[in-house]
Amino acid sequence: MDTAKSPEDGWSDLPVYDASKRSMATIVGGRLRRISRTGLYVALASVMSIVGLYLLSQLDYHGPPTFARLDDKVAPHETPDCSPRYNISSMDIWNKATVRYNHLMDDKFTIAIQTYRRPDQLKATLDLLLAPEIPSLHEIVIIWNDLETPTPPDFTSDHNVTVRHRMSTANSLNQKLLPDAGFQTQAVLLSDDDVHYDAADLDFVFQQWRAHGRNRLTGAFARCVDQNPESGEWQYGWCKGHEAYSMVLTGLSFVHMAFLDYYSSEDPLMTRVREYVDEHFNCEDIAMNFVTSMLTCEGPLQVSGLHRPTNEAPPAGISTKPGHLEARHVCINSYVAMFGHMPLVETSEYISRGYVSG
């Protein structure tokens, strides 16, 4: 059967389908052709989209051209074996802790001073810290561990630094390591009441923490461990004869809130560690070094100012009691047993303010 053609119907010169003329095979073939043409369009569009997006992604526009940088690289041999942390740490708790405090100030820090019945020491330390203006110092929080004496009134210094007293819920060394919900900075300078950096050096140390120390304890006093090659026993020490160190005391050390969060978390190992600290009334500083190095596989960072930090360590302090050193040895070995390995990492350099003459 012919189809009628009108002269003005230009479209009808194009091939069209007339079902009445076609066999089954013709119809199926025609439909397949039509489907495959649509398929071709789809494939073409997909390929063009992919190519276009790829080219766009390659542009990776970062603004006008600028001067290239040579990338700093850390030697591979400086990275210790990090595998144990996968077995003994709560990755979930830690990874949440690393972002939980992102809203806190990043360009200022808080000083958390733990004190127990040493008002003169505390006053001397506070006076020295509050005298000069330290622009990056936001707040000083006194962790008041004397549960029987009411806290003194809070106040604001001449340089607008608030001094807040926080009554502890127990006379526990773990109180200093709480991620205080009132802290408004990511950086906390943990401090005992009898030690302090020279106030003029504090901003320098804080800036070093920002640039190099966030994943570490960054502080003033370095300590070491030694292992007896025969017995395998660990010993705590002052690093004499060492060329490196593996701990920085939390008596004067910057720490990121995330580490306080993890230390105070429900992680079973952390719960045991806090119980140990309370049972022995000691070694919360060693514990904090174990925790940070376990989580980050990095050693601590010692930072020195223009002036040496003051250590007024009085005769009545914990660290000068008879048997102190032996108790510290025991802590190290207990923690190694609890952690299932020795997580401390050695650091072979320190940062100092100023320059060396020569």
Place this chain on the structure above:
Amino acid sequence: MDTAKSPEDGWSDLPVYDASKRSMATIVGGRLRRISRTGLYVALASVMSIVGLYLLSQLDYHGPPTFARLDDKVAPHETPDCSPRYNISSMDIWNKATVRYNHLMDDKFTIAIQTYRRPDQLKATLDLLLAPEIPSLHEIVIIWNDLETPTPPDFTSDHNVTVRHRMSTANSLNQKLLPDAGFQTQAVLLSDDDVHYDAADLDFVFQQWRAHGRNRLTGAFARCVDQNPESGEWQYGWCKGHEAYSMVLTGLSFVHMAFLDYYSSEDPLMTRVREYVDEHFNCEDIAMNFVTSMLTCEGPLQVSGLHRPTNEAPPAGISTKPGHLEARHVCINSYVAMFGHMPLVETSEYISRGYVSG
């Protein structure tokens, strides 16, 4: 007109076009419907491709989950004004230089010792450098500036370090700053023949260069500049009374090949600087500090080992001649005029091996 239907023709129940039945409007409408259906497919495919690629890009797969890191950040106030470099530096020459040496070894370094008629000094320095094994030391190249005396024979040390003598084409202080085509490492320790780090500290200093010093001069001796507030004149000095420094002498300093490349390039300012160094037979080290800080906007880095570097500076050396200090003042002011600004950047910290007791 009816189309014939055979019972076995299931396809014919679907609507098909019969041109013989249709007016112009019907035909155009049908074709538009068909075109718009194809368009719909194309649009759908595009959208699906884009969504799919977006989702893929969001996955950003970096391997199994791992422990998060807290990012180190440098305080904004530490970044000086970098705008002058856009006017006085050849971005193209520099950016090419930063990638030109990517094929060279990154985990070893070369020592380039410039010497001129001081065989005893040179021998003493070489003996000290070659005695212990320094795994990261690849080669020592002696820049032989005494054009009238043939170079001694090259040799290989007991620890497999080659010592190569390179006859200079002129007795010029610029010879030490050439990006020697024979160097096989990205890092070059520029050295005079009378100074050296303790050999046992060299690997430590090199590792600090790798981790923190690639964009800087990283060395042993810090120097300062002072500006007279009234005259605006600059003075060169030993940093007495300073809390920061802005130069590290190339008498003992690690430098990336890219800086040697730029210094020795056809850039007009570099050509003038090299001419100045040759005219005055002095101040190539100050020039190198100007160039690195101009290009990177960073200050130098002083690194100290466990032992202080040896400086055997003899009475006949350039730096102890009468009028040396005055000549250095003149160089600083000449360079400030040539560069159009003072590019030096202050560094307020140094890195030292070991720990501070306390």
